Structures are given as structure tokens and as C-alpha cells.
Amino acid sequence: MVGAACALYAARAGLDVILVDRGPVAGGTTGAGEGNLLVSDKEPGPELDLALLSGRLWADLAGELGEAVEYEAKGGVVVASSPGGLAALERFAEEQRTAGVVARTVVGDELYDLEPHLAPGLPGAVHYPQDCQVMPALAAAHLVRASGARLLTGRTVTDVLLTPDGAVRGVRTDQGDIHTPVVVNAAGTWGSELAALAGTRLPVLPRRGFVLVTEPLPRMVRHKVYAADYVADVASDSAALQTSPVVEGTAAGPVLIGASRERVGFDRSFSLPVVRSLAAGATRLFPFLSDVRAMRAYLGFRPYMPDHLPAIGPDPRVPGLHHACGHEGAGIGLATGTGHLIAQALTAKAPDLDLSPFRPDRFPVAEESA
Amino acid sequence: MTEQPHLAVIGAGPAGLAATVAAASHGVRVTLIDSAPEAGGQFYRQPAAELRARRPQALHHEWRTWERLRDGLRTHVQAGAVRHFTDHHVWYVDRRDTRFTVHALFGPEQEEPVEVRADAVLLATGGYEKVLPFPGWTLPGVVTAGGAQAMLKGTLAVSGRTAVVAGTGPLLLPVATGLAAAGVEVAALVESADPKDFVRRTRALAAQPGKVAEGAQYAAQLLRHRVRTLVHHTVVEAHGAERLEAVTVAALDADGRVRPGTERRIPCDTLAVGHGMLPHTDLAETLGCRLDGLDVHVDDEQRTDVPGVWAAGETTGIGGSALSLAEGHIAGRSAAARLHGTEPDPGEWAAAAKSRSRLRAFFAAIDSVYAPPAHWTEQITDDTVVCRCEEVTGGAIREAVGELGAGDARTVKLLTRAGMGWCQGRVCGPAVAGLAGCELTPSRRPFARPVPLGVLAAAGEPEDD
Numbered sequence A: 001m002v003g004a005a006c007a008l009y010a011a012r013a014g015l016d017v018i019l020v021d022r023g024p025v026a027g028g029t030t031g032a033g034e035g036n037l038l039v040s041d042k043e044p045g046p047e048l049d050l051a052l053l054s055g056r057l058w059a060d061l062a063g064e065l066g067e068a069v070e071y072e073a074k075g076g077v078v079v080a081s082s083p084g085g086l087a088a089l090e091r092f093a094e095e096q097r098t099a100g101v102v103a104r105t106v107v108g109d110e111l112y113d114l115e116p117h118l119a120p121g122l123p124g125a126v127h128y129p130q131d132c133q134v135m136p137a138l139a140a141a142h143l144v145r146a147s148g149a150r151l152l153t154g155r156t157v158t159d160v161l162l163t164p165d166g167a168v169r170g171v172r173t174d175q176g177d178i179h180t181p182v183v184v185n186a187a188g189t190w191g192s193e194l195a196a197l198a199g200t201r202l203p204v205l206p207r208r209g210f211v212l213v214t215e216p217l218p219r220m221v222r223h224k225v226y227a228a229d230y231v232a233d234v235a236s237d238s239a240a241l242q243t244s245p246v247v248e249g250t251a252a253g254p255v256l257i258g259a260s261r262e263r264v265g266f267d268r269s270f271s272l273p274v275v276r277s278l279a280a281g282a283t284r285l286f287p288f289l290s291d292v293r294a295m296r297a298y299l300g301f302r303p304y305m306p307d308h309l310p311a312i313g314p315d316p317r318v319p320g321l322h323h324a325c326g327h328e329g330a331g332i333g334l335a336t337g338t339g340h341l342i343a344q345a346l347t348a349k350a351p352d353l354d355l356s357p358f359r360p361d362r363f364p365v366a367e368e369s370a
Numbered sequence B: 001m002t003e004q005p006h007l008a009v010i011g012a013g014p015a016g017l018a019a020t021v022a023a024a025s026h027g028v029r030v031t032l033i034d035s036a037p038e039a040g041g042q043f044y045r046q047p048a049a050e051l052r053a054r055r056p057q058a059l060h061h062e063w064r065t066w067e068r069l070r071d072g073l074r075t076h077v078q079a080g081a082v083r084h085f086t087d088h089h090v091w092y093v094d095r096r097d098t099r100f101t102v103h104a105l106f107g108p109e110q111e112e113p114v115e116v117r118a119d120a121v122l123l124a125t126g127g128y129e130k131v132l133p134f135p136g137w138t139l140p141g142v143v144t145a146g147g148a149q150a151m152l153k154g155t156l157a158v159s160g161r162t163a164v165v166a167g168t169g170p171l172l173l174p175v176a177t178g179l180a181a182a183g184v185e186v187a188a189l190v191e192s193a194d195p196k197d198f199v200r201r202t203r204a205l206a207a208q209p210g211k212v213a214e215g216a217q218y219a220a221q222l223l224r225h226r227v228r229t230l231v232h233h234t235v236v237e238a239h240g241a242e243r244l245e246a247v248t249v250a251a252l253d254a255d256g257r258v259r260p261g262t263e264r265r266i267p268c269d270t271l272a273v274g275h276g277m278l279p280h281t282d283l284a285e286t287l288g289c290r291l292d293g294l295d296v297h298v299d300d301e302q303r304t305d306v307p308g309v310w311a312a313g314e315t316t317g318i319g320g321s322a323l324s325l326a327e328g329h330i331a332g333r334s335a336a337a338r339l340h341g342t343e344p345d346p347g348e349w350a351a352a353a354k355s356r357s358r359l360r361a362f363f364a365a366i367d368s369v370y371a372p373p374a375h376w377t378e379q380i381t382d383d384t385v386v387c388r389c390e391e392v393t394g395g396a397i398r399e400a401v402g403e404l405g406a407g408d409a410r411t412v413k414l415l416t417r418a419g420m421g422w423c424q425g426r427v428c429g430p431a432v433a434g435l436a437g438c439e440l441t442p443s444r445r446p447f448a449r450p451v452p453l454g455v456l457a458a459a460g461e462p463e464d465d
Ligand SMILES: Cc1cc2nc3c(=O)[nH]c(=O)nc-3n(C[C@H](O)[C@H](O)[C@H](O)COP(=O)(O)OP(=O)(O)OC[C@H]3O[C@@H](n4cnc5c(N)ncnc54)[C@H](O)[C@@H]3O)c2cc1C
Pocket: A001, A002, A003, A020, A021, A022, A023, A024, A026, A027, A028, A029, A030, A031, A032, A033, A034, A035, A036, A037, A155, A156, A157, A158, A186, A187, A188, A189, A190, A194, A208, A209, A210, A211, A258, A259, A260, A299, A300, A301, A302, A303, A324, A325, A326, A327, A328, A329, A330, A331, A332, A333, A334
């Protein structure tokens, strides 16, 4: 997804773009996740700023590609399960509003007007109209097509070619070399491997997630709905957000329930306990789902970085190398902003956002090896 | 441990039955679990008892074997050595070290959870039919070869009066003769394989006297019922407004393309089509068993590479009921020995092992002869529905491949929804792979059956994890 967005904005900035992937379009994590474009789950800071920028760009793209990518500005509803939880959610929303998020508390009948099939007796929720959705694989494929970039699928990058003074001069693939002064690393969860080919380090690691898919239903779930409560984490000075799975209806009918988060490397084996907890979380929010059948479950590996922020922009250690990876559980949502910022960097324009929080070389070596 | 070891056998077809009887005869408690209302699987699918078929054996040439297995099962059930769960749909098998939990759904709506704990699992889930699409294949009146056979065997009734049997593979013969024997007029048997390939393979085929005799028997029956056999032909299109009225068939040229000008129309109200079988491997795949291509990989004892998991019958490769019986027997014997902590002696199943090698060689030869037309995808027009569950057309799939960069079946699925519906791509999988120009590969289906979220939310023992 991120590579597709980089290709689109770079091409629209007038650059000649070649997109190389060892698999097909959307063959990586993009084809194994969901397409929530969320602001609701982000606290004020660089990630939220990127999400807001990305949201605006997605809305612009929707004018041209909305139907093809199944764009829906459906809004999110974050439900509290206790009155104390609601108070905490409202405090969180208050902070988000200062950063430009639209958030509105809904209680009582108003909540059930928004989501009639929610479990009865919930104290309230916060409604986030800026939360949206796309179908990730379609989004990636249509952004690539709209970019007009040359698409080389089934082609693996095996080396990054450098000049004697260490600047990028191209890539080697299993089917020949491609010469170019600029390479953008949008290899997602495998971004660290690509960085290594260029002789540099980028700590991108996999974080597994499962998604459950139900049989097709008429619209029963209207927004992206999840439960959230703040629980004070006694061990640290931070507060940890406990969330339940996001439940959402899709244009095609099935309800998606996702997603779990585990650090288990690239383990592809199915885990009943994990999937069971997704089902339990979803049925607690929407009791009617108990009788609805799960058709399938799939899993993917989110690309995460130690501080949970992506790497975006030029790598000062290797001239000509740019990074656009490590977006963890938000790479679909954050793809447009990332692509736009990369295009600005490639054309030497002042970036719309300060790139320093996303600097690829921000990790001291000690932390990387931890 | 004083308790007898416990083996769960999934699937009560020839393989599962043979395994159950073999294991139970050697001191193992067995729970036999199958989704059908009665034992028998695809081959011994029984005429329902209440129809009181006068001579059900007329439909079964291996009736005696079936009677022996059925009686064996009954004896072991009465003795309490075997529990037989019918109407139980297994959706998942969980493995924790050396303990297994088989998760099934029971009841008319498949919604009541049942969990069976066992020391070992034997997968005998058989296969399912492969059908390749062509214009008109979704019309009412077009059924699978197995569907027509099941109708015959299960209820002794058929929907139509004039039938055409078409496709490729050894199953078309028994289906055509079965229909004819039941009084259906079989207007034609349309087989796409090239008879020249049979001639090339005569050595391998002739090494199987039993099988050749079986084939000769079918041929004689076809003659007797005056069934016209069109080899190296294919169905080009099925016609009809509300339901099937006729089919167009045509001859194939040497390259496997439709030979222009050879089309002819055959009126009929039933079209039974089949292009062979594919193994059911969902449960094995989720357990982490290695697959060889589309088949579950097993060793000489029918063990998969996952400790405690055996597999037998068509889940390990399509090969007919006699092969399933031999494999089931070996698997049951091996599991019984190993569950008692002893090394099995292959000498005890030497006869079964011998027929296993013979039949595997025979079906390998058969497989290279029976084939859909080399260019069958050309018959799928852009408006032919390929994925029936999600109503995805050939044109939509071609667009995903040609214009959106989908080079494989998984990406086609993501971009078009082909294969995301109720059958989870079991029907359209081969066609989608063909249109994408790639090999059919097993797709991951963690749930062998759709499972209610309420059941899933409570599955297993939460205190264990
Ligand atoms: C279960 C789950 C749910 C999720 N839900 C959401 C959500 O709701 N919203 C959201 O925004 N995000 C979500 N995500 C996260 C999102 O899917 C990812 O952040 C995003 O897909 C990352 O996109 P990417 O382009 O960086 O990586 P990818 O899509 O993985 O693309 C990287 C590409 O690089 C290619 N590649 C790697 N190495 C090489 C090489 N050497 N040569 C050639 N090609 C190479 C790969 O083939 C791959 O196609 C979810 C993720 C998971 C797992």
C-alpha cells in the first residue's frame, strides 16, 4: 500500500517511477489486514498529524477512485463499558480535539440511534466522523494503476547498488539491474532486510494479527465500533489503552472483526485462543453476532518499529535512499500522507509535516539490538 | 495408564471405516466423526433405509466389502469400542503437544458445539468434485457428476429424464451407467480425454486386471443402454431460459481447442459434469501438516509429518475407493500399534501395502490421461459467472489479472472477491487459478466449516491458555 501511494504522489510530482515487488500487487501485509483509516485511536502527536493529513488526501482521492477502492466515510464509534471508562474516553477526546479531531460524546438513545444492535445498557461512546474505510488490496491496485508507474511484479530486489562514495545508483533484481539515483524502501515488514541490502539498519519487526470474517449480512453494524477504556498501568507512568476488536460492516456484506496483536515473529500457525478472544470481544459488543458464522480467519504481520512510528524520508547514512515503512497497524490509513511527504522530499519541497519524528536514523544501535 | 488410548477418526468413508475397524480390532478406543447422516462416505453413500431399496447392491459393485465394514463397525459400536458420531461437522482440530481436541458442530443447523478429546487423530476426509465453468453452467438442471450419483444412491430418484454426462475422469463412467440403469435416457457421455493417450498408457493400465475388467464392464453397460460416447469432445455451452434445455458439444483438435464447425446441440434436462476430484485438506493444513501439491503428505505408515496425526484415503491423493480402503487399513493398524507404544510391523499389512502401490501407480497413469481440454479457459466468456457465491465473472477476473497486477489466485480473490463466499473457493478455485495462468495451490481455510461466533468465543478450555 505504502509503495503504491509513494508511486502515485511521486508520479504526480513529475517523477518517472518504477515499482518493483517480488510478489503481486498487495501480496504483503496490505493483502492481509483491514482498511480502517482511523484518527480515533491516536493520541495527539506526530502519528495523529500524519493520520489527519492522510485522511484529507484519502478524501481527495475518493473523488476520483472512491468507488473502485470501496472508500466509505462511515465514522467510528468508540464505546465505553463503564461510566468511569466514558469519563476517561471524553478526556482523551478533549485532547484529540485540540489537534483537529472531530469527536462528539453520545449517550443513551443517541448511541443506539447510531448503532441499534449494540449490547444494551452501555454508558456511552465517542463518535468520530473522520474515521473512514477502504478495501486495502483494491486501494493498492488502483493507486498503482492511477500512478501510471511501470509495475514490475514477481521481481525480487537482491541488492542495492551503491557508488564508490556510498550513494545509491540502482537496485539489482533477480531479473536484472535497474539504474536510478533514488530508491524508496517501501518493503513494509521486510523493510529492515532492504535497508540491510543498502548496508544500513532500520529496525522493522513483525507483529502478528488475526482478522475474523463473517458470512455476509445486511447492514447491522454501521460504523467502526470498538470498546476502549483507559486502565492505569501501575508498572509504568503511562496509561495503557485497552481496546477490544474493531467490528465493522463492509460494502460486500461480511462483518470484519480485527485485529489481534502479538509479537511471535513470522509464525503463520493458527491460534485458537487468539481468535477466540476476538470472537468473545465482538459478541460482547454486539450480542446478535453470537449466531452469525465466522467464514474464515486470516493473519498478517504488521511492520512495527520500537517507538511505534514509521520511518519516512531520506536516510542521511545512504544518499539517495529513502524509507517509507514501519507503519504497524495503520499503514493503509497513513499511506497517502506518507506518499505525499516522500514526493515532497524527492522533489526538494518543504514537507507539510515535520519529518524529524520519522527520521530513519533515530534509533541508537543499542536499542535496535534490544 | 490403564485407560485404552483414544483415536479420533474424521470421515466415515472407505478410508475412515477401514481405519476404525482396524484400530478398534487392536485395542484402541475410536470415535468416528462424520458429517453425513450415515456411514459410507462418497462411495458407499447408502440408499436411505426408509426407501427399502429392493436391490441396493445393483448400484454398488463392491457391496460385499461395504457389508463387511458396516458389520464390523456395528460390532465394535455394540461392544463399546467405537463411538460413531453422525451429522457432526468438524470445523477445527486443536493440537496441544500430544493431546488433540476435535471441534465439531452438530444439529440440523450445525450450531451445537461438540468437543472430542483424543490422543491421536486420523484424517480421512476424502475429496470433493472439481467442476470447471463454461457458459450456462449455473442453470438449474446442471449438476455435478457426484451430485447425480448421490441422487441415485441416496434417494433412488433423479431429477430429469434425459441426461448428458460430461467432463473428464473415471467417475463419468459409473455415473452414466448408474443413470442409465435407473431408467434415465443418457443422450451422450462426453469425455474430453484423447483416446490416443490411453493407447500410450496401455502398459500401466493393463497391469491392473481388476480395473480393466471394471472398465470393460462399464463399457458393456454403456453399449447395452445405447449410450453414445463422444471422446475428445467437450461441452461448449448449456442452454435454457429458466432451466436446462440443451447443451452444445464440440470436438477438440490436437491442441485441445474446440474444432470449429463440429458443434452440435443435444436436447436434455440434466447435465452431470465433473472434471475429477480434489482432496479435502483444510483440517490437515491448519494442523500444520505438510502437503505435497494438493495432497496431504504421508509416510509408509500413513503418518503425516505432525506427530499424532495420520491421514488416509483421498485426502492424501485421489485414487478411488479400493486405494482408500488399503490406506485406511494401514493407518488404523499403525495408529493402534503406536498408541500402545510399540513399533508396528509392516509385515502385518503387506497385502494392503501391495495393493496400495499398485493402485497408486494405476491412478498416476489414469491422471495423465484424463484431462480437461488444454485450452478450457478460452471457453469461459467474459460474462460467464465463475465464482457463484460472489457472482464474479470471467471478465472481472481477467481485468484483475490483466490490468490490476494480480498474478496469482490469492490476489484475484482480494481484488474481485472470487472465492470469498460460502464455499470459500472450493468450487471456483481451479477456474480462478486457470484464468490467472497459475497452478492450483491449496488455500488456507482455518475453519473447515463456518462456525458461529458464539461457539468460537467459547471453544476449548480457556483455563488452559
Ligand atoms: C491483521 C491486520 C489488520 C490491520 N488493519 C489495519 C487497518 O485497519 N488500517 C490500517 O491502516 N492498517 C492496518 N493494518 C496494517 C497495514 O496492513 C500495514 O501497515 C500496511 O499494509 C503496510 O503496507 P506496506 O506497503 O508498508 O507493506 P506491504 O503491504 O507488506 O508491502 C511491502 C511489499 O514489499 C515487498 N517486498 C519485500 N521485500 C522485497 C524485496 N526484497 N524485493 C521486492 N519486493 C519486496 C513485499 O512483497 C510486499 O508486497 C493491519 C495489519 C494487519 C496484519
